[in-house]
Amino acid sequence: MIEPKTRATRARTLHLNVNGKRVAAKAEPRMLLSDFLRHELGLTGTHVGCEHGVCGCCTILYNGVPIRSCLMLAVQARGSRIVTVEGLANEDGSLHPIQQAFLDCHGLQCGFCTPGFLMATYAFLKEHSALRMTDEEIRVAIAGNLCRCTGYQGIVRAVRQAAQTMKK
Amino acid sequence: MKPAAFAYYEPTTKAEALELLGELRWGAKVLAGGQSLVPMMNMRLAKPEAIIDINRVKELAYIKEAEAGLMIGALTRQRAIERSRVVKKRSPLLAEAILFVGHPPIRSRGSVGGSLAHADPAAELPAVLLALDGWVHATGPSGTRRIPAAELFVGPLLTSLQPDELLTEAWFPFLPPGTGTAFLEVTRRHGDFALVGVAACLTIDQQGICTRAAVALLGAGETQVRSAQAEACLVGYQMDGQAIEAAAAAAMASLEPVGDIHGSPEYRKQVAGVLTRRALGIAWGRARRRSQL
Numbered sequence: 001m002i003e004p005k006t007r008a009t010r011a012r013t014l015h016l017n018v019n020g021k022r023v024a025a026k027a028e029p030r031m032l033l034s035d036f037l038r039h040e041l042g043l044t045g046t047h048v049g050c051e052h053g054v055c056g057c058c059t060i061l062y063n064g065v066p067i068r069s070c071l072m073l074a075v076q077a078r079g080s081r082i083v084t085v086e087g088l089a090n091e092d093g094s095l096h097p098i099q100q101a102f103l104d105c106h107g108l109q110c111g112f113c114t115p116g117f118l119m120a121t122y123a124f125l126k127e128h129s130a131l132r133m134t135d136e137e138i139r140v141a142i143a144g145n146l147c148r149c150t151g152y153q154g155i156v157r158a159v160r161q162a163a164q165t166m167k168k
Numbered sequence: 169m170k171p172a173a174f175a176y177y178e179p180t181t182k183a184e185a186l187e188l189l190g191e192l193r194w195g196a197k198v199l200a201g202g203q204s205l206v207p208m209m210n211m212r213l214a215k216p217e218a219i220i221d222i223n224r225v226k227e228l229a230y231i232k233e234a235e236a237g238l239m240i241g242a243l244t245r246q247r248a249i250e251r252s253r254v255v256k257k258r259s260p261l262l263a264e265a266i267l268f269v270g271h272p273p274i275r276s277r278g279s280v281g282g283s284l285a286h287a288d289p290a291a292e293l294p295a296v297l298l299a300l301d302g303w304v305h306a307t308g309p310s311g312t313r314r315i316p317a318a319e320l321f322v323g324p325l326l327t328s329l330q331p332d333e334l335l336t337e338a339w340f341p342f343l344p345p346g347t348g349t350a351f352l353e354v355t356r357r358h359g360d361f362a363l364v365g366v367a368a369c370l371t372i373d374q375q376g377i378c379t380r381a382a383v384a385l386l387g388a389g390e391t392q393v394r395s396a397q398a399e400a401c402l403v404g405y406q407m408d409g410q411a412i413e414a415a416a417a418a419a420m421a422s423l424e425p426v427g428d429i430h431g432s433p434e435y436r437k438q439v440a441g442v443l444t445r446r447a448l449g450i451a452w453g454r455a456r457r458r459s460q461l
Contacts, residue, residue: 002191008175008218029176029219032210051169052207053274065247065276071206072277073199075176076223120273143358144271 014078018043019087027074034058036074037084045085045115049146056145057116059123060084066123085115088122097165098122098158107158109149116145121159130163171209175218182227182307186334188220190309193331196220200243200282203274228281228336233258237302237341242281242334250275259340260454261299261349261367265292268351271359284320285335287327290361290387294321296351298392299367299384302340308333321391344380347371348454350447353386354439356430362387363431364439366419368447370402372455378402383415383448388425388440397422398444407452416445 011028018041025040032051037043037060049055051070058069061083088096098121101107108114124141138159139152147155177196179185189196195217199205208214222228228243231252238259240249249255249266256263269275269283269292283293284304297304297317304315306329320327329335343349353365364387371380381402383395398419405411420441427433 002188003175003177005175005218008177009173028173030171030173032170032206035170051210053203056271056273059273062276066273067276068203068273070210071202073176073202073206073219073221075178076202076221123272140358141272144273 012075014074016077016079017081019083029073029075031074032070033060033072033074033077034069036077037069037082040074043084043086047112047115049112049116054146055113055116056120057113059116059119059145061119061123064126066120083119083122085118088118096122098125098162101158101162101165102155105158105161106154107150108147108154113145113147117142117147117155120145121162124159125163125166128163130160130167133160133163135160169210171206172212172215174216176221177218178221178224180224180226182225182334182336185220185222185225186307186309186332188218189334190332192218192220198222198285198334200285201245201278202282203270203278204282204286204288222334231255237300237339238262240280240338240340242279242285242336242338244280246270246275246278246280246283247272249280258342259300261351261369262293262296262340264349265296265351265367268292268353268359268362268365274359280338281335284338285327285329287321287323287325287391288361289324289389289391290363290365291392292351292353292362292365292367292386295365295367295384295386295392297338297340298394299349299369299382300341300343301382302338304335304339305337306330306333307336312336318394323390343369344371346373346455346459347380348451348456348458350450350454352443352447352450354443364388364425364436364443366440366443366447368444368451370407370448370451370455372407372452372459374459376407376456378405378407378411381415383419383444385419385423385440385444388423388436390426393423395419395422395444402448407455409449412445412448412452415448416441419444 047057049057197216199221230241232239353362367384369382383398398415401415425436
């Protein structure tokens, strides 16, 4: 028997794991995961640029893989493990090697796109060895993220530096 | 930039998904990876009354090697195709084309079935299916039917799937020994939808005569198209640079691309000719290496 439409439209409570912590909050089916993270959980580090999957600002890790959080409904994330940019820095506030590299290499200016770049880089470095990494591979890995300030040179340098520090 | 309200259904089995689809029909959209549907909903170009989210229907995600080809479940992620050894080994054209689909975060979610059912005329996977003479399986209330790629894509964002049918599986046939394939496209920016692209397959016999050719173009018409004219310049002929030139010219002449802000019809036609020539050249080289000529 199919659930009546009025019930299927209603908000529901979602339980999920965000940055290693168990959380629960309500969401209507039409709420995007990006808005759920920002408005319901208060994690405003995930930025919302274009809201149609082009700019990459809202990139997060969903069950270990990078995704656009503006292209997923919050209800779909029920029971999942999510890592946002807030999950990168250590408890004591010291920066993650990727964040440090972006700081060192002038990988950001206005900072709007930075959370997306950090998460895309994080996902990329989880899967790739720093030793055999070409500039081309780095550029392909971050091609889904747009930055209007840096000209990308600093970002590519930052990804390479992060790869080297994380290897140590 | 927020979707309009909809009723949300989350089946966990294929049977349940089909029951929902049968009941809700036109009012419902099937949500797989959501990499095309959700942007359209965000921009309210699509306002479905109901969403049938098949992401928890695990039985629809698989890559199986059969005798005739690869059977790929509709919910198989593009990322899984990209990382699959069996795809790389048995269907090099699919393996090559998948890297042109969006970016890594898009491919983490985007599905094979979604790409085919969405039928964007500039998408890569429909062209691959068409070039390989593949087909899909669609299940509805009266059972499962097989739809050849040539009959699946009807118009821009339009397929021959019925409203109560679910695309469940795609078949990417293997090509005979002595085959080389290539995929190329031109985009404004990395990962964008292609202005024009081409999937090319060439099979040659021991004497170097072409026995099968496929030239499938994307972004060059209302749907992905096979250029029969280009293929006619190849099949039955001794393969050489001249045959490829003739095929590229024929492909160019056979197209009626639509122009938009990113490229005029003339420009797209020109690019289609150039890409066809290059792709056939690469495919021919690969075919020769494979047949040791």
